[in-house]
Amino acid sequence: MTPSPNIILIHCHDLGQYLGCYGVDIETPNTDQLAEEGARFVNHYTAAPQCSPSRGSLFTGLYPHRHGLLGLAHTDWELDIKQTVPYRLSKHGYETHLFGLQHISETPDDLGYDEIHTAGSLSPDVSPEIHSINRAKDVADTVASYLNAGIESPFFASVGFFEAHRIEMEEDEEEGDVLYGFGGRYEGDDPDSIEIPSFLPDESGIREDLAAMRGMVYAIDDAVGKILDAIKSAGLDDETLVLFTTEHGIAFPRAKGTCYDPGIEGCLLMWYPPLIDAGMASEHLVSNVDILPTLVDLVADEVPHEVDGHSLLPIFDGDLRYYPRDEIFAEITWHDMYNPVRAIRTNRFKYIRKFWHLPRVFLPNDVYASLAGREVRGHYGRPSRVYEELYDLKSDPDEQENVADDEAYAQIRTELMSKLSTWMHETDDPLLNGPVIPQDYDRMFDGIM
Known part of the structure; x- marks a missing residue:
C-alpha cells in the first residue's frame, strides 16, 4: 500500500443513492464498476439534507452547527474554521486541487487549495449559465487532462459536479410561476418506463421529473467513467x-430539505485496490463527518481529536478494530x-425534533416550484407541523406512521430524545439558546436592538 496515496474525492449534487449499485432501476455502469471493484456503504447518511451545511461536514468532519454553515454558503453563512481536508492534507505533503463545484465558501482561496481549476470559485446557482460551467462532462475533461499531464504525487483533488441539481426553467405560462426542472441538455428516460x-x-409530475433527472445521473456516471479511465x-x-x-438526497418531496431517510441518505463508494477488497458492501451506520478523519488517518495514522467523525479505515484493515456507531445525527x-x-437515527429507529412552526413537510424552493412539488404541496404545505416524530424503520422504512405518541414506543422515544438532547448540549448547539439568527440579520439590527 502506498504510504501517501493520491486522493480524488468526487462529489455531486442531490443524488442520494439513486444509482444502479444501490438497487435503483437505472443503468450506471461506471459507478457500479466503482462499487464492484471497491466498497459500497449501504447505510451512509449525511449530516444535513441540504448542500452547504452537508458539504461543510464532508470537508471538516464536524456537524453544521460546529463548522458555521447553518445555511447556504451563498447567503448569510460561512465556514468559521480553516481545518478543511485540503488544509490538513497540505500539512502532510499533499498538493491540493479544486476542480469544479465546491459551494462551502464564497472565498474559495481560503479553503486551502494550492490550485483552483475551472469554476471552483462560483457558487452553484440554479441558473443555466452557472450550471453550464460546472457540468460533469466539462469538469471531468479538465480532471482527465490534469491526470494525463505527468503530475507529481501525492495530490488531493476535489472534483465537484453541478448535476443533479434542479435549474430554473422558463416561466410556466399555464401556472404563472417559475418552474424548476432538470434542463433540456440531458436525454432522460420515458416517464412511463421507470419505477417510482x-x-x-x-x-405524472413525479414521473416526468424523475425521468428528466435520470439524464443528469447518466451525465454524472459518464464523468466518473472518464476520470476512472484517466x-x-x-x-x-x-x-x-x-x-x-x-x-x-434527491430533490424531491420528503427528500431534500428533510431529515427523513430519502433526505439524508447519500451514496458512498470507495476504491483503493491495495486496501479495499473488491465488491465489499458495508452495512455499518456511517456519516459523512467520517470522511475527513478517514483521510487523515490514512495519510498520517491519526484521527484529529476535535472532529465529530470516526475513521472508517478499520473496516478495511483486519488488523484494526472498528467500533460501530450506534447512531448518526442530522x-x-x-x-x-x-x-x-434535529434528528437521530439508529439501525432501527428515527427520532426527529422540530423547533419551529412550519408546514408539515418542508419543500425547498426548487422542489416546491417543480412538477413533482405541485403534486404534493397542497397536502404537505399545510401548517400542521408535528414537533416530534418517531419511526420504526423495520416495519415502516418509508417513515409514514409516526409512533411518537404510541405507548408501546414510549421507552424508545425517551431514550432517543435523551440522546439527541445530550448530543446538542455536548456539541454546543446554538439552537439551545433560542432562534438562530443569520449573520446579516445581526448587522441589520446592530444599534437598533
Whole structure:
C-alpha cells in the first residue's frame, strides 16, 4: 500500500443513492464498476439534507452547527474554521486541487487549495449559465487532462459536479410561476418506463421529473467513467484512493430539505485496490463527518481529536478494530427559510425534533416550484407541523406512521430524545439558546436592538 496515496474525492449534487449499485432501476455502469471493484456503504447518511451545511461536514468532519454553515454558503453563512481536508492534507505533503463545484465558501482561496481549476470559485446557482460551467462532462475533461499531464504525487483533488441539481426553467405560462426542472441538455428516460421510489406518490409530475433527472445521473456516471479511465491510463491505479459521494438526497418531496431517510441518505463508494477488497458492501451506520478523519488517518495514522467523525479505515484493515456507531445525527437550521430540525437515527429507529412552526413537510424552493412539488404541496404545505416524530424503520422504512405518541414506543422515544438532547448540549448547539439568527440579520439590527 502506498504510504501517501493520491486522493480524488468526487462529489455531486442531490443524488442520494439513486444509482444502479444501490438497487435503483437505472443503468450506471461506471459507478457500479466503482462499487464492484471497491466498497459500497449501504447505510451512509449525511449530516444535513441540504448542500452547504452537508458539504461543510464532508470537508471538516464536524456537524453544521460546529463548522458555521447553518445555511447556504451563498447567503448569510460561512465556514468559521480553516481545518478543511485540503488544509490538513497540505500539512502532510499533499498538493491540493479544486476542480469544479465546491459551494462551502464564497472565498474559495481560503479553503486551502494550492490550485483552483475551472469554476471552483462560483457558487452553484440554479441558473443555466452557472450550471453550464460546472457540468460533469466539462469538469471531468479538465480532471482527465490534469491526470494525463505527468503530475507529481501525492495530490488531493476535489472534483465537484453541478448535476443533479434542479435549474430554473422558463416561466410556466399555464401556472404563472417559475418552474424548476432538470434542463433540456440531458436525454432522460420515458416517464412511463421507470419505477417510482416507494416514498413518493405515483403521479405524472413525479414521473416526468424523475425521468428528466435520470439524464443528469447518466451525465454524472459518464464523468466518473472518464476520470476512472484517466487514472488507469496514467498508471495511477494502485496509488490512488477514489471516493464518490453526494451531499444529500434527491430533490424531491420528503427528500431534500428533510431529515427523513430519502433526505439524508447519500451514496458512498470507495476504491483503493491495495486496501479495499473488491465488491465489499458495508452495512455499518456511517456519516459523512467520517470522511475527513478517514483521510487523515490514512495519510498520517491519526484521527484529529476535535472532529465529530470516526475513521472508517478499520473496516478495511483486519488488523484494526472498528467500533460501530450506534447512531448518526442530522440537522437543518436555515435553507430558503428558518426551519430548525434535529434528528437521530439508529439501525432501527428515527427520532426527529422540530423547533419551529412550519408546514408539515418542508419543500425547498426548487422542489416546491417543480412538477413533482405541485403534486404534493397542497397536502404537505399545510401548517400542521408535528414537533416530534418517531419511526420504526423495520416495519415502516418509508417513515409514514409516526409512533411518537404510541405507548408501546414510549421507552424508545425517551431514550432517543435523551440522546439527541445530550448530543446538542455536548456539541454546543446554538439552537439551545433560542432562534438562530443569520449573520446579516445581526448587522441589520446592530444599534437598533
